[in-house]
Amino acid sequence: MKTSGGSDAAKRRAGESAAEAVADGEVVGLGTGSTAAHAIRRLGDRVDAGLDVRGVATSFASRELAAERGVPLLDLDEAVGPDAPGIDVAIDGADQVAVGGEGDEPATGVGALIKGGGAAHAREKLVDAAADRFLVVADPSKEAPVLDRPVPVEVLPAGRTAVAEAVRAAGGEPTLRRAERKDGPVVTDNGNLVLDCAFGAIDDPDTLATTLATTPGVVEHGIFVGLADEVHVGTETGVRIARR
C-alpha cells in the first residue's frame, strides 16, 4: 500500500476517530490509502466486538484489507439504487485538504480536497459522493489554506496525449505517473492511466474541476469539491475535527 508524509501515529488517530463515528447497522464507504487503512482496521476490531456494518470498498486494496479484517462487504451496485440500503457514511483520506484558520490556529471548516495519490480517486469519488456523510481522515501535513498539489487525472489510455494537451492549454503541466516497481506507467484498478497535473496554487477549485471533468478522455480527476462534511485531523497528541 502507498504511504505518504505525516506520522503513522497521527494517521492512526485520525482513522480510528472516524471509525468510532460509525453507528450500528450503517453501510460504510471504505476509502483507500494509509490513513483510511487505519479506519478499516478499527472497523474490523469493532466488527469483532459485535458491530453490525457493511463496507463498500473504493479499491482493490481497501477491499482486500476489509476482507482480511472481517468487515462484511457490499458491491457499490448492491449499496445504491432504488431498493438498496444506500451508503450512510464514507471514510476516506486525502492528499491535500483546504481548511480555514491562520498560522498556528486550529483549522476551521473543510473545503475542497485533492485525492488520487494512490490512483483510486475515480471509485473513491463514486462512493464518497454517494454517502450521506463523508468524513475525511488526515494528518496535519495535508492541511493547506489553498490547494497547490498536482491534481491526479485518470485518463483513457488512448486519450493521454490529447488530455495532456488540454491540461497545458488550461495552464497545467501534466506528468504521466510511472510505476515504482515495474517499467512503465501506473495502471488504475479501472485499466486507465494517470496524469499528475501541476497547476500551482488553485484559487478556484470549482472552475478547474469543471474544466477537467468536461475534457474528453478524462475518466475522473482528483479535485473533490463540496463533498467533505468533516475532517478528522490526527496530531501527535489527539484529534481535531473541523466541519464544513
Ligand SMILES: O=C[C@H](O)[C@H](O)[C@H](O)COP(=O)(O)O
Ligand atoms: O488514491 C488514493 C487516495 O485518494 C488516498 O485517499 C490519498 O492518496 C491519501 O492517502 P494517504 O492516506 O496514504 O496519504
